[in-house]
Amino acid sequence: MSASSSNSISSFSRPSGRLPAQLREVSIETGYIRYAEGSVLMRAGNTHVLCNASVLDRVPPFLKGKGQGWVTAEYGMLPRSTHTRSDREAARGKQSGRTQEIQRLIGRSLRAVFDLQALGERTLHLDCDVIQADGGTRCASITGAWLAAALAVRRLVGEGVLAANPIQDHVAAVSVGLYEGMPVMDLDYVEDSRCGADMNIVMTGAGHFVEVQGTAEGQTFGRPDLNTLLDLAQQGIQSLIALQRDALAEDD
Amino acid sequence: MSASSSNSISSFSRPSGRLPAQLREVSIETGYIRYAEGSVLMRAGNTHVLCNASVLDRVPPFLKGKGQGWVTAEYGMLPRSTHTRSDREAARGKQSGRTQEIQRLIGRSLRAVFDLQALGERTLHLDCDVIQADGGTRCASITGAWLAAALAVRRLVGEGVLAANPIQDHVAAVSVGLYEGMPVMDLDYVEDSRCGADMNIVMTGAGHFVEVQGTAEGQTFGRPDLNTLLDLAQQGIQSLIALQRDALAEDD
Amino acid sequence: MSASSSNSISSFSRPSGRLPAQLREVSIETGYIRYAEGSVLMRAGNTHVLCNASVLDRVPPFLKGKGQGWVTAEYGMLPRSTHTRSDREAARGKQSGRTQEIQRLIGRSLRAVFDLQALGERTLHLDCDVIQADGGTRCASITGAWLAAALAVRRLVGEGVLAANPIQDHVAAVSVGLYEGMPVMDLDYVEDSRCGADMNIVMTGAGHFVEVQGTAEGQTFGRPDLNTLLDLAQQGIQSLIALQRDALAEDD
């Protein structure tokens, strides 16, 4: 059942009409919410995620008195962010397994580039709320949350609260997948639901992996496919990190 | 303990700097979410509420087979919509009493102008999600939800799903209060927290009451105060309804 | 859709057979529960609410160390207090929105006449449990809870725990509504379900408003209707406050 790349590139066409290695159009709006220490409205095509960073003067119980900080994340989707309305998790009384899995991923991804000692005994709490969803919300959340965190940290450094920047590198994420056997970048909802396999890759500015998550969706995949997908993801993440840099510079 | 209007108008100054009877600047963006049948980003000053109307082809159990529809609402605040981060209700596993009280109010307010028979066996589900909160979120939700509902219904009529418009009149809402004994319109967060009494008034385009909710906050109020506040609210609601009309016309 | 008072008084007849401005027969039994610091069985017609006041030597976390007290309320209905059995909230695992809305109302109403500083660092916890329900349970709860609170406070003053009475005025509540366009006092269940609009009014002994809650139930209402209803409510509340006074005097 492994994917074979039987499609020739000439006849290939993605549902989105994009080229195989083409990212969606990205738009980043900083300072979207006036109260958050860092706030970013991250738009990748029709996927819009509001990423807010809050600085809290406390740490979770397991870190009390250890002289270090914590970075954590919560994720949510507005009920009508999707094509058909989804139930509100607050009304159902619990977060789904998918929600918890995503918010754990966002937190781990950001902690990978944080010097938690340098953050001091405080928590950087990232809220990633999906306003409109068209696939790739977890990747957009990570890319946007890093920027919101960077803005919040810059403010703490500017105010003299922090002596040094605890963020050691960029982190961004992109999804890639095999669509009709062809590797494609940055899946939207329709592409994602038709892909035989998809991966979410989280990488640093230095090109190291933070997370690699690949899942066969009805079609297992071989090592050569995996390699091509990883190449593609690296290329996309470098572009996203360049956009993070631009947004940081403009906001300054 | 009743309020006495000891302030002379000359020396009076609201925290917001607005005139006593002045609404906040309102901005209405229709079609904000591409998937919702009706979608409105309602901004009243720094209070921003996203109101989405979903049309669902089902009714609650108690209405099954009765040949009529239902209009209901849910309300939520993003955790960082407020000055300091609030807990996420989905993470806490339940909606607060305040949330439930507000969403019941929004639902009742809209049903007051709906012909539920004319809606047929479907539910109009309004989601009011506060993106940024600076007081008056329940009133902005009602005013915005009415517009989202009107857009969704216009679409159903346009598509021939509905023969006639089931909405019989406009509905909008505003808060008024006694600030240092002086009646003021459309309270922001700072004003609301300092008011001795505040009211939320929901009215129709014809000037009839749908809901009247007045609460003494540390200071009870007399009948003359009540009358002045009701006059003020009526004036504000008429302005908001004019803005609803403009938004409907522009969206057409 | 505003109410028009097309009924002439001569032909008018309430389902209860009472006169339009007539309260239900009220019976107040103090000391009903031997353990509570203040205990009142409040009966308004077939609506019976047991109101118990407990004095707790602690305050909620947000008041710790602030040198003031708190007054709060919980409300519940026994499953068979109603015509057909309702689910037990403890078995369902959560309180309904209606329950939470009512207990918030009772708490706010009582706090409006309390000097929380004079109460010291303790909580007066009011439990209002509906034994039998025939409409108007929230109003009976407020009127009875005030009396239970007054009894508990008198005991604290008597024992020298409190130097002065922290209660500054009476509070009582009544419902009024438009039945077939005619303003009527103190709605029972049948009347409430047929009223086009109803209001719950909470007032002090001095005649000031604590809460004004009016809701159009299928029929919006105009300003003149509102004024008539407020007049009626004021008259009913004065009678209820007289009964509170009598009960306090008798219990002494």
Added chain:
Amino acid sequence: MSASSSNSISSFSRPSGRLPAQLREVSIETGYIRYAEGSVLMRAGNTHVLCNASVLDRVPPFLKGKGQGWVTAEYGMLPRSTHTRSDREAARGKQSGRTQEIQRLIGRSLRAVFDLQALGERTLHLDCDVIQADGGTRCASITGAWLAAALAVRRLVGEGVLAANPIQDHVAAVSVGLYEGMPVMDLDYVEDSRCGADMNIVMTGAGHFVEVQGTAEGQTFGRPDLNTLLDLAQQGIQSLIALQRDALAEDD
């Protein structure tokens, strides 16, 4: 650690002042709630339990279409039924283990004398709500619930809904215990908390056991103690069943 009856009867004195084999004063008020098909306010000393029987025209899923009925019970304590206020289970969001244990016991006890076939496809739902608690609430609940059930069933037979009485015998319950080594009847709260061992016995009118529950509380007990306690319980239950008979006759 078995109990030794070192006390001589002459010097013995119960905290309640009652004789060892003396029941508390029992008062039974039928028809307490006007809506319930059977309603009993059961008072045993300062323990007051309101027992309401509701007839529901449905059975639990596991009995659907089996041509038989069901008898079940729920139990609750008002928050201020106890000396110091207890948390409200509906507010905590779950019923305690103790509550569930008691309501399972009440249900089992009543089903033991019911011909569920003769009941037809309906549920007899018993609600036992403790208004005031001074020990022995589960026993008072069983004794009162049986009477509420009998009243409801008599009504169904009277209305011709049931052809025959599905209740085959009386059921009543009493607690007994070893207080300072001496067997005592019908423990109140103070006695219960000081007893080395206590038992709750549920018996039929024919003198057969329905439930025998004995628990060592800090002091295990031998077979002779058990025998004495069972004798005592049987005597108390016979008295309680006589009171049930009187109440049934008076209510007729």
Added chain:
Amino acid sequence: MSASSSNSISSFSRPSGRLPAQLREVSIETGYIRYAEGSVLMRAGNTHVLCNASVLDRVPPFLKGKGQGWVTAEYGMLPRSTHTRSDREAARGKQSGRTQEIQRLIGRSLRAVFDLQALGERTLHLDCDVIQADGGTRCASITGAWLAAALAVRRLVGEGVLAANPIQDHVAAVSVGLYEGMPVMDLDYVEDSRCGADMNIVMTGAGHFVEVQGTAEGQTFGRPDLNTLLDLAQQGIQSLIALQRDALAEDD
């Protein structure tokens, strides 16, 4: 409806094929889990319960600073321990009433022979998890939990943490019942579901009762039946306690 022993012993046959007074084959494996301070896999026929004792250096809030310890238990069944799969309680979000009743019983039974002062300010937490269920899981849990507790305590004494053994006697439990009117020992699932009455008896090594729980299942029972069942239970428990002794000796 009381049981009459109409069966003659000659024609009598239990579903299990065992003799009336015959226990199931018991196998006890100590040290089953390497991490628990005391660990026992208790097998009684096809009923397999894993009993683990954990020593925690804390006590529940109500015992803080009182210089004594606590013994408590939790009980669970693996979803496929039963003939047909049961729902996972963690997935349903709450423990059933039956689960809570059983774990309260296990805790009480063990506390009956513990000197909680001698345990010091620590908690002995017993986890009884049913791996495979064929009736009698609560009795197997008690018998196994006592052994797990004894192993954990012996370790604490061996390490010098405890100066003296806080366990004052053995505790074991067995079920007995009336199967077709005949008293039988140690019911398996099939027998339990067909018994007219069953009892769970918890006793000490000295032959004193800790708990006596008898329930009529469709058939009430008289005093002679009760006496026979108690005799039978005592005999079974003495055998089980002998097995506990052997297991303790072997593990040493």
Added chain:
Amino acid sequence: MSASSSNSISSFSRPSGRLPAQLREVSIETGYIRYAEGSVLMRAGNTHVLCNASVLDRVPPFLKGKGQGWVTAEYGMLPRSTHTRSDREAARGKQSGRTQEIQRLIGRSLRAVFDLQALGERTLHLDCDVIQADGGTRCASITGAWLAAALAVRRLVGEGVLAANPIQDHVAAVSVGLYEGMPVMDLDYVEDSRCGADMNIVMTGAGHFVEVQGTAEGQTFGRPDLNTLLDLAQQGIQSLIALQRDALAEDD
């Protein structure tokens, strides 16, 4: 921060004492629970997971009437499976994010090799319960659950319920990680907690990927490290699949 393989192989020593590419000793016991359609006690070193497959004659609502089956999994840890006791999820009232993430992974992994049409309208429910945990529980769960599923399916085929085997290939899983920069196979708890990066790989018998999950734990990793880890995982999974084959053959 990427891992550099500075350790020379000569001086390298894993905490477990195993060679870098050495799996733990695996022991597989089939038919462990007599009731489950497929039952496997999977032991990898000190990690023991009981995997039970249940065949249910129903499908989730979203598959009703679609003529296909479903494969799903639940995962749990006994409270004392770990070095120090963990809270019981049933007692806490909800499954952790980690639990939900793992059970979603197990379900996806098995579905990747199932022909759900060939399964017919039934659900294969896998319960993976960790009896003792020493790292790698999710991988042992997948490897054991596949075997339990294969046993259950073989039984259905044998009974003629299924015409053909719906399982198209083996699936097994192993963890690999970078320990002090050196790639190591099959991490135990101590190794896992000290690894800079670890991966869980799920593969088929044909050597295709089902899931690739790599996470930087304090240390990001480069592409060469990733490649070495994938090679190692493939080797381990082939060994585990050989053990699955042996167990299937022996059970036959």
